[in-house]
Amino acid sequence: MFTRAFRYERAERYSDACDLLRDHGEQAKVLAGGQSLLPLINLGLAQPGLVVDISRLAEGRDITVTDDGYLVLGALVTHARLAADPGARAAQPLLPAAAGQIGNSRVRNRGTLGGSLAHADPAAELPLVMVALGATYEVTTGQESRAVRAEDFHLGFFTTGLDDDELIVSVRAPVLGPGWGWSFQEVSRRDGDFAMASVAALVRSADGLIIESRVAVGGVGDRPLRLADVETALTGCPVAAPAERVGPIQGISPADDTSASAQYRARLTRVLVIRALAEAAGRAGKEAE
Amino acid sequence: MSAGEIRSSKAEELRVVHQPLPRHDQQEKIAGSTRYAGDLAFADMLHARLVRAPVPSAKITRRDAATAAAVPGVVCVLFGEDVPHNVIWVDVPGQTVEVAALKASMEVLATDRVRFHGEPVALVVADSEEALGEACDLVDIEYEELPGVFDPAEALAPGAPAVHAQGNLLGEWNIDRGGVDEAFAAADVIVEGSYRTQAVDHAYLEPEAGLGWLDDEGVLTLRVATQVVEHYRDVARILGIPDSRVRVIAPYVGGGFGGKEDMTVEPYLALAVWRTRRPVRMQWTRQESLLARPKRHAMTLRYKTAARGDGTIVGQEVDITADSGAYAYLSALVLLYSSVHACGPYRVDNVRLRARCAYTNNPPTSAFRGFGGMQVVFGYESQMDLLARRLQISAADVRKRNALARGDVLPVGQPIETEVLLAQTIDAVCDRAGDKPHPSRPRRAVGRGIASNIQSYGRLVWLNDSAAAWVGWQLDGSLTVRCGVPDIGGGQASSLAQIASEVLGTPMERITVHFGDSSLTPLAGTTTATRQLLMSGNAVYEACTMLRAGVLGAVAEATGQPADGLRLEPGAVTAEGFEMDLREALVTCRRRNVPIEALGTFFGPKGKPVVRDLRADRVFPDFTFGTHLCDLEVDLDTGKVRLLRYVAAHDVGRAINPRSVEGQISGGVVQGLGMALLEEVTLDNGVNLTGGLFQYLIPASTDVPDIETVILESGEGLGPFGARGIGEPPIGPPSAAVASAIHDAVGSRPVVLPITPERVLACVDAAGQPGWIP
């Protein structure tokens, strides 16, 4: 709260913001919602020389569904808006459901999609869902843009593929297609706390069998992880009995910390994967009816 | 939650007392205009901040302020040598010199050694928060780490690193009563249990703060968030100035719970003001508070309970080891409370208790609501449940069978002199709760637990406790009350107005209470130990009684009306067929040299100081009894607990303000539930890892159900109108009630706090629950 002074610049356009980042290098930090950056500054864990405020850009705020089946979200869409948007809820309900679980209502009023993705907290909801969906992020330097797949973007603890002068402009996620069901599960010590483990799952079924699935887990590694083994094992599984195909979860490295032990997290992950699959399969079944 | 239930056993015609009046302090708080300690500012004020040790055990090898002092805006950087008397003394009562020093001390600013992570080493004063931040990082201090000890049992073992020169045993208490070995030999059943409670933080919403200045007489004035204005004496001692040259003002405090009972900002603010001669503000960060403020004592409790086949307890063996952290603070007293309360609200004729507290290099521990009486509830109530299960008696019956009654004697030797409504509190919660609910879906289990407790109110009797209050009429019939009591949110000041209104007939809106000023209000002692209603309440009652007698006597003499027929009504003195305006009555008093102002002093019950081998016929003035009931649902696969229902019943003697009493119970229960399920100060070899509220989890509104309250009124308390204290008692039972409910739900009992989902799952596994996804 009682922090060192830092300089402040408000950007009008993405290009201005990127210019400022280029000019000031490591000394500059991006301020969108501020819900991750400002606590770090208040606690003395970050001491930028300059804060580049992009929270009032005219760009980056749209929510659209394209004709070829994608939900496109501007990076400055707040969590509150994403959680409540009827178009988003119809097109890809997994996203608004996850956004609605973030923190508390104040955090959701200010926090942004782009901010959450760029911050890359391994326990955060939105990076997890983006990896599960196979979303892509449009990233700009102000002069040129490129598309990065979510699973290539999130590289480790609070580490992403963003260059120092790059900003996320928008995110593109597939809409929920016919025959697909979804589920988002997380368990935390209290509502709104960071999850001890979380799961985002999508399941497509036909004639009572799982044809395809996408399962990702969060909070049990340095980034969201797709469970390829589980997805393979589920193919052809009866919709009512996914639990039988899910053994102990491999490939995760959960932390031991003040909230929970690694062992508990691993056990919890399996429970949540099974619950997520049951819920997603159930929704897929309903879809088919 | 509709208004809680009230069951009175002694009816009394009361006009204002016993009414659920909205408190007048709440009006300003709700308007947002209350000025807490951090809300006042002087235009030219400076800011002060501490530099604290980053390691738990070290020699300080170098301290250099040159670079920090050169930061623009910095006024001074102070070390221990700059403090006139760099020591704070604490009594370690009841201990002989063979056990530990009679007094323990700590430095205001450490000079050559630090003993806990966060210990203050330097004080920086600057003209802005920004300059402070920069300068604090530049104070050059070097540490050479020393071996430390972080577990009290290890600290007491031979060869442990010495936290202080005189050794790590800070204090011990023993109770030997009757013949424990014979009782155990003759018992039908013996139940053993080992329990662990954790270090907990007060986590009041208001972090420590204050403003200090020199007034026009040069009196050092501190306006600080505190539960104790009497610390002006400690400040005076540190500065080497007369007590009368220091004044402490307590504004409304944003939560205390014992965490603002010891000094917090006072010595540092005082030092900064005294050095700079300018006004200074100090605001601790939340993170600083979580790091370095004294915590609740973590304790290991070992119980062996011997009983007859019908459930009658014949003996208890209790062993308590408590973590005092790096400095003594109030540890010996906390352990004393634990010892006296250790057998619970039950009759036990044969007791052997051994309690010890040890220094470690963990954060210091001190006062926290319940003050040692709280941790032991987890122990003795868990034992009651184990006993009930072993003997196949209901939880309610085993408690009723052993409940204390008037005339019984506590293990320490103090007889219970008042009625005990323990059985009635048990019935009250069970009646209210009705049948246990069913699980909401598969893979869930529902459990119910009850827990009873005893908690003292009023201070230890050998402390010669007293409180004073001044009450005076204004000539227009309105009333002024002056009392040194700090108001920390429990309606301490408002209760005084209610009592005065009851005795003198003055309407509440015509009463003004000035409180919490060590120079301008008569001293009333600490707002701790659930003592203020007893102490300042009785002091006000006494002053008002004197005034009442004075004015009625003066009117009787002046008019010939019989004195015993006169009454005080709002704005008038009346009798059958007679009425005199109060203003005229007051003029009558002045004409007849009858004072219209009075100082009331209430002296608490007395007793002899206790020694290590505890035996006393009086330790506390009195006790409050209660029972809680908890229904919860366990998710058998994740271990998460959902609280379904919570009912709390206490005999409060008389509820001066029933809504305030309900509020105290509701708040105390939720704080207790936090300790039961969520809260823990996490230490790793003395390094405090609790970095903020994102890690220190206190209950939010969705973590707890409505707390249903049943207020019983025996009328037998020692406070005004027969009131008992209620601030602390409700925090005791929740962890035991939750543990019992989980035992009921899953078949095995948690014995370590907090009861995390992980620990619940361990119980599920231990009980061999079927159907767990393999």
Added chain:
Amino acid sequence: MSQALTVTLVVNGRPVTRAAGAHLTLLRWLREEAAATDPKYGCGEGICGACTVLVDGEPVSACIVLAAQVDGAEITTAAGLLERDGSLGPLQRAFHTRHAAQCGFCTPGMLMAAAAMLSTGHPASREEIRAALHGNLCRCTGYGPIVDAVEAAQQEGRR
């Protein structure tokens, strides 16, 4: 060195323009520049809710928003809920009669969270009220009386 920035905020209907440090959070700016000490410092992490204010009607944690970011906005604090004559507004009266404040430190923030919930107009059950307030911590009341007060204010508002 501190960069001075001129920011204008309309605080409870009163426009306040100040040149102050660009790094000031909205909380510090309100308390130090606009003499609005009702929002409190409780944690600096955006978690406790004691600093909750409304920015253009939406609840935010003032300790983790820069004043500069919301330049020009309308800010409402607890004092802004009062009637013109300074008496308590309807929500505040409900808090008062239901003893929803003890130490009172969480109260200004809690009021703003409740006010924001009530302004949506959706009738909320006790559970929904608890959910809306779950980001505002209280250590004194145990929450029940606060839920009572919000429920009462909601009923009052419907009449």
